[in-house]
Amino acid sequence: MAEYKRPKSLMPMATGYCPGCLHALATRLVADVIDELGQAENAINVVSVGCSALNLYSWCGDVIGSAHGRAPAVATGVKRCLPERLVFTYQGDGDLAAIGLAEIMSAANRGENFTVVFANNQTYGMTGGQMAPTTLLGQKTTTSRDGRDCLTTGYPMKMCELISVLEAPVFVARYALNTPKGVMDAKKGIKKAFEKQLRGEGFTFIELLTNCPTNWGMNPLDTLEYMNTNTIPYFTPGVFKDKEAEK
Template identity: 55%
Template sequence: MIEQVEEKVVYQRPDSLSDVPTHYCPGCTHGVAHRLVAEVLDELGVRGRTIGVSPVGCAVFAYKYFNVDGAEAAHGRAPAMATGIKRTLPDHVVFTYQGDGDLASIGLAEIVHAATRGENFTTIFINNAIYGMTGGQMAPTTLPGQRTTSSPLGRDVELTGFPIHMAEMLSAVPGAAYIVRRSLHNVKEINRAKKAIKTAFQAQLAGLGFSMVELLSSCPTNWGMTPVEALEWVEDHMIPVYPLGDFKVLDALQSVAKR
C-alpha cells in the first residue's frame, strides 16, 4: 500500500510581488530586496493602500514588479514625490526604492531635506557602490581604490573624496525615526534585512517620521565577478567600509526592532 504524503507549501510568490520577469542581471540582489519588501507588505496587510515610488537607475521599472500602486519619479526626486503623495494621502503606506546614484548623488538634497522634515514615508536604499544601469561608473558610494569604468585605476580619494555614508549622515537628522544598514550577501543577513524593513514600515504606520533601510547589494556584471564572488566581495570589502547596524531607532521602536 502506497502511503500518501501531504504536500506543504514552503515557498511561494508574495501577493505584493507581480508575477512577471524582471530585467535585472543574473546574480543581482535587487530581486531579493524586492521580495523582502513584498513579503513585509503582505504580512502587515497594507498592500491595498501602498504606493511605491520608483527611481531612475537599475530599479527604474520597480513599479512593474510590485503589485501595488506605483509612480515613477524624475532622477533623484523620489523623496519629493513621496512627500507629496504621503501628505495628500496620509492614510496610505508610501515608500521609495532608490539606488546609490539616484539617492546619494543627484537626489542627495531631496533625501536629506525629506528626512530633516520628518516626512512619514519609508526609503529602501540599495547600495552597490557603483552606477549600475549606465555602465558601471564611480558612484558616491564607490569604495576607495575600487575600479570602475570612470575610475579604471581605482577611486582616488585625494581627487574624488571619500564614499558617502548615508545611514550615518541621516541618523543625525532630527526628523528621522529609524535608520539602519543591513546586507543581502547571505541568508542570515537577508533575514535580518527583512526584520529591518518591517520595522521601518511599522515606524511609518505609527506616524513616527522618516525611516530608511540601507541594503548592501551586489552588482556582479559591473564588478566583473561571478554572482558568488560578488557576494563574497560585499562581505570582505563593503562591510568594513559600511558597517552593518542600527544608527537611529526611536525609543518607541526599540522593542519592535529587537524581534
C-alpha cells in the same frame, strides 16, 4: 517548512534584474513585508531612476515613477495628500546619494512619514558601471579605471551615518544582503520601518548593501565574498538610530 510563494505585490513575470543581482532579493523582501502587514492594496511604491526603475514594471500595487533623485520629494507630495497610505521610495546609490542628495536629506530632516529603502551597490548599474558616491576606494569603474582615488573623488558616502545625525528620523539602519542572516535581519528592519510609518512615527531609512555582478565583473558568488571582505568593513551594518530604543 516555509512555502516559497510569489508575493502579492509582485507581477508574475521576471524582474528584469541581471542574474545574481541582489536588487531582486531586496524588492522581494519589501514585497514580502508588505504582504505580511496586509498592505498590498494600501502601499504606494515611489520608484526612482536606475536599475531600481525596473520596479515600475514588476510591482503590481500602486506605483509612481519619479525623476532621478527626486523620489523623496515625490513621496512627500504623495504622503502629504494621502496620509493613510503606506508610502515608500526604493532608490539606488547614484539616485539617492548623488543627484538626489538634497531631496533625501531634506525629506529626512522634515521627518516625512514615509520609508526610504536604499539599495547600495556602489555603482551606477543601469548606465554601465560608472563611479558612484558610494564606490569604495580603489574600486575600478568605467569612470575610475585605475580605481577610485580619494584625492580627486573623495570618499564613499555613508548615508545611514549622515541621516542618523538629523533630529527627525525615527529609525535608520543598514543591512547586508550577502548572507541568510543579513537577509532575515533586513526583512525585520523593513518590517519595523513600515510599522513605524503606519503608526505615524515619522521618517524611516533602510539601507541594503547589494551587489552588481555585471558591473563589478564578478560571478554572483564572488560578489558575496567581496562584500564580506570589502563592502561590509567600510559600510558597517547596524541600527544607527532608533528613537524608541533611545527612550
